[in-house]
Amino acid sequence: MTETGLAGTSEQEMGPTTLSRRRVLQLGALALPAICGARLVSGVLAGSEADAVRAAQEEAPAETYDPSAHSWAFAVDTTTCIGCGRCVEACKLENHVPEAPEFNRTWVELHVVDQDGTVHVSAPDGGVHGFPTEETLPAAAAATVRDAYFVPRLCMQCENPPCTWVCPVSATYRTEDGVVLVDENRCIGCGYCMVACPYGARYMVPAGDTTPKGVSGVVDKCTFCYHRITRGQQPACAEVCPANARIFGDLNDAASPVSVALSEQRVRVMKPALGTKPHVYYTGLEGEVE
Amino acid sequence: MSVQVAGRTLSTDPRVALRAIRLEVAGTPRPLKLWFALLTALCLVGAIGAVIALPPGWEVLGTTPTFEWGILITGYVFFAITTSGLCLASSLGTVFGIEMFIPLEKRHAILALLSLITAFGLIALDLHYPVRMVFGAILSPSPFSPMWWMGVFYGVYLVFLLVEVWSMFTGHWQTHRIACTLSSITAVLAPTTLGAVFGVLAARPYWHGAFTPPAMVTTAFLSGIALLGIVFALVHRFQLAGWERATTLAIPAIRLLLTITLVVTVLVVTWQMMFGLYGVVPGLADATKALLIGPLALGFWIFRVFLGLAVPLVLVLLPRTRTPAGLFAASCLAFVGLLADRMIFVSAGQIAPGTAVSGVVSSPWAVYTPSLVEISIVIGAFAFFALVYTLAERYLPMGEHEGHLAGAILGSSNPVATALVEASDAIPPAAPIPPAAPIPPAAPVPPAAPVLEPAGGAS
Numbered sequence: 001m002t003e004t005g006l007a008g009t010s011e012q013e014m015g016p017t018t019l020s021r022r023r024v025l026q027l028g029a030l031a032l033p034a035i036c037g038a039r040l041v042s043g044v045l046a047g048s049e050a051d052a053v054r055a056a057q058e059e060a061p062a063e064t065y066d067p068s069a070h071s072w073a074f075a076v077d078t079t080t081c082i083g084c085g086r087c088v089e090a091c092k093l094e095n096h097v098p099e100a101p102e103f104n105r106t107w108v109e110l111h112v113v114d115q116d117g118t119v120h121v122s123a124p125d126g127g128v129h130g131f132p133t134e135e136t137l138p139a140a141a142a143a144t145v146r147d148a149y150f151v152p153r154l155c156m157q158c159e160n161p162p163c164t165w166v167c168p169v170s171a172t173y174r175t176e177d178g179v180v181l182v183d184e185n186r187c188i189g190c191g192y193c194m195v196a197c198p199y200g201a202r203y204m205v206p207a208g209d210t211t212p213k214g215v216s217g218v219v220d221k222c223t224f225c226y227h228r229i230t231r232g233q234q235p236a237c238a239e240v241c242p243a244n245a246r247i248f249g250d251l252n253d254a255a256s257p258v259s260v261a262l263s264e265q266r267v268r269v270m271k272p273a274l275g276t277k278p279h280v281y282y283t284g285l286e287g288e289v290e
Numbered sequence: 291m292s293v294q295v296a297g298r299t300l301s302t303d304p305r306v307a308l309r310a311i312r313l314e315v316a317g318t319p320r321p322l323k324l325w326f327a328l329l330t331a332l333c334l335v336g337a338i339g340a341v342i343a344l345p346p347g348w349e350v351l352g353t354t355p356t357f358e359w360g361i362l363i364t365g366y367v368f369f370a371i372t373t374s375g376l377c378l379a380s381s382l383g384t385v386f387g388i389e390m391f392i393p394l395e396k397r398h399a400i401l402a403l404l405s406l407i408t409a410f411g412l413i414a415l416d417l418h419y420p421v422r423m424v425f426g427a428i429l430s431p432s433p434f435s436p437m438w439w440m441g442v443f444y445g446v447y448l449v450f451l452l453v454e455v456w457s458m459f460t461g462h463w464q465t466h467r468i469a470c471t472l473s474s475i476t477a478v479l480a481p482t483t484l485g486a487v488f489g490v491l492a493a494r495p496y497w498h499g500a501f502t503p504p505a506m507v508t509t510a511f512l513s514g515i516a517l518l519g520i521v522f523a524l525v526h527r528f529q530l531a532g533w534e535r536a537t538t539l540a541i542p543a544i545r546l547l548l549t550i551t552l553v554v555t556v557l558v559v560t561w562q563m564m565f566g567l568y569g570v571v572p573g574l575a576d577a578t579k580a581l582l583i584g585p586l587a588l589g590f591w592i593f594r595v596f597l598g599l600a601v602p603l604v605l606v607l608l609p610r611t612r613t614p615a616g617l618f619a620a621s622c623l624a625f626v627g628l629l630a631d632r633m634i635f636v637s638a639g640q641i642a643p644g645t646a647v648s649g650v651v652s653s654p655w656a657v658y659t660p661s662l663v664e665i666s667i668v669i670g671a672f673a674f675f676a677l678v679y680t681l682a683e684r685y686l687p688m689g690e691h692e693g694h695l696a697g698a699i700l701g702s703s704n705p706v707a708t709a710l711v712e713a714s715d716a717i718p719p720a721a722p723i724p725p726a727a728p729i730p731p732a733a734p735v736p737p738a739a740p741v742l743e744p745a746g747g748a749s
Contacts, residue, residue: 196491207349
């Protein structure tokens with residue numbers, strides 16, 4: 001009955017331009033792909049929204065957390081690092097980093113300086129298994145070693161990050177508390193931020209692996225374990241370090257370990273000439289470490 | 291139902307269309323059939339590669355965290371730059387009214403459009419989320435990103451180019467002239483922003499600097515001209531539509547432009563190397579070393595310098611080789627040299643890693659080996675480009691005509707231009723072509739073919 005009524009109304013309103021059956025079919029044929037397309041698009045967007053909500057629930061800072069009250073920073077003491085690789089292992093476990101050695105949020109390098117000042121760098125498996133002698137430094141084997149030290153690496157969380165400037169869809173950004181993050185639901189996987197990063201701190205999540213939030217094919221990087229630090233915890237790598245070589249804290253808090261380290265020791269940042277203003281500071285480095 | 295194509299009414303009845311295709315294939319000369327078969331096969335190879343590489347198939351790419359941009363990006367840069375060069379070359383005739391360049395028009399526009407579409411196809415396959423990119427670029431624009439501007443300019447350029455092609459084949463000359471002017475402007479802006487995508491990266495000293503965008507425009511011009519050289523030498527060789535005018539006007543014009551752009555490119559490459567050698571910037575010095583004596587040296591010296599620049603320059607300068615065949619050889623070599631240049635450019639920026647190659651004992655050079663899937667996609671892209679262009683050459687009215695010429699120089703009071711339009715039929719034909727040409731000129735579809743209905747036929 002309703003159908004009849006509607007049809008009647010339709011005919012009365014349309015008058016001479018009443019739709020023929022063929023026209024209705026034609027319109028239907030046009031409308032079907034349009035509806036499917038709209039459904040697809042809305043599905044994609046809805047999926048993104050759902051993901052975003054899920055991500056927010058997973059990584060949401062504690063309710064009392066105020067980003068504007070913090071300025072997170074990291075100090076790396078290369079004089080105490082023993083190259084055990086526990087930090088790399090902890091990071092991989094904590095952040096769902098792929099096991100393959102070329103994918104790392106953090107890794108450890110061994111720098112060996114020979115007599116003429118040449119620096120030989122090695123990072124077998126990103127240092128996750130430590131530094132077995134037989135796998136380390138074939139290039140420096142015959143050299144007379146003047147100095148050697150381990151250099152833990154991670155995202156520098158730059159104050160002026162080149163990666164965020166170049167992203168064409170604003171998927172990577174710097175938070176108010178000084179951490180550079182990636183919005184996995186916006187990242188298009190172009191890799192531009194990866195080639196823009198002077199520190200090699202980003203990697204593309206390979207097929208078969210996902211980010212902690214379950215997304216594949218997007219860029220991932222160190223977040224200082226944002227899900228932990230916003231709940232008052234330490235980043236996984238700093239927490240497991242047996243030599244206290246990784247020091248994390250809040251620059252706004254004069255008593256935090258990182259503030260103390262920065263005030264008591266002479267520190268340097270990597271590639272200062274680029275003007276990126278890293279928030280990861282190193283002590284005990286010899287010469288220019290790139 | 292029927293549709294109007296190039297002044298003919300074609301039936302859309304599948305059975306009739308199928309019969310028409312069968313008749314057309316039967317009437318196609320054998321060498322052309324083989325050419326189509328080869329290109330179709332290569333397109334299929336590329337299509338298979340593309341299907342494998344579709345998300346989430348990106349593990350089939352050979353790129354690594356230290357060498358993120360591979361040959362798909364190289365292919366994109368190559369085609370995106372070539373399309374700009376083609377448009378710039380044509381603007382000399384249409385926008386600036388230089389008569390000798392006017393015969394380049396139709397072919398350049400088709401080539402430019404195809405080149406742009408191929409470039410878009412390659413970048414879509416390289417991106418992991420191309421659909422998200424379209425939404426992201428509009429909903430969360432990033433005006434500080436050169437890549438965002440590159441997308442904007444190439445998108446706008448596509449629209450102008452479509453209008454240009456449409457107006458050209460439908461005789462809307464006023465619209466055509468405006469579209470040509472606008473597309474020429476974006477054809478300069480687009481490659482400069484593409485250059486800026488690389489140029490702003492302080493982390494990659496070989497790419498970094500204000501020198502990169504103008505170098506991109508220079509090589510854009512060279513690649514566009516080289517492609518026109520190849521096409522017009524073939525137009526002359528096979529006596530395709532408008533070949534008389536192509537022989538008398540286009541070929542000398544292309545030779546002149548090729549000579550100039552080759553010389554300018556030699557200067558660009560020379561100074562790039564000199565700056566690399568003089569510099570103390572670690573990444574730049576390392577990349578220059580990789581080019582001159584390192585892992586990229588073979589490609590650089592053989593393909594880029596010797597085959598891509600030196601030999602073409604000799605061919606266009608020597609009186610003995612100043613022939614259509616000589617131009618063809620010079621253009622082909624310059625084109626191959628530019629392809630090598632794009633590969634070298636993309637590689638050199640990444641070959642000297644800023645950090646130790648994580649995961650392995652550090653080596654001085656980052657390593658990248660393209661996967662079979664990547665190679666097949668790039669081959670397929672070139673085959674697609676050649677296939678669609680050959681189809682256009684065979685079935686679209688590619689010869690320039692008076693209306694086109696008049697439209698191109700509309701408003702020009704240049705008496706030579708006016709005379710050219712008036713006397714376009716009087717241009718003497720070129721030297722006779724040997725009768726043993728492997729591919730005869732495209733035969734028009736017989737008017738009595740059953741598929742062709744009289745104009746205005748019943749649907």
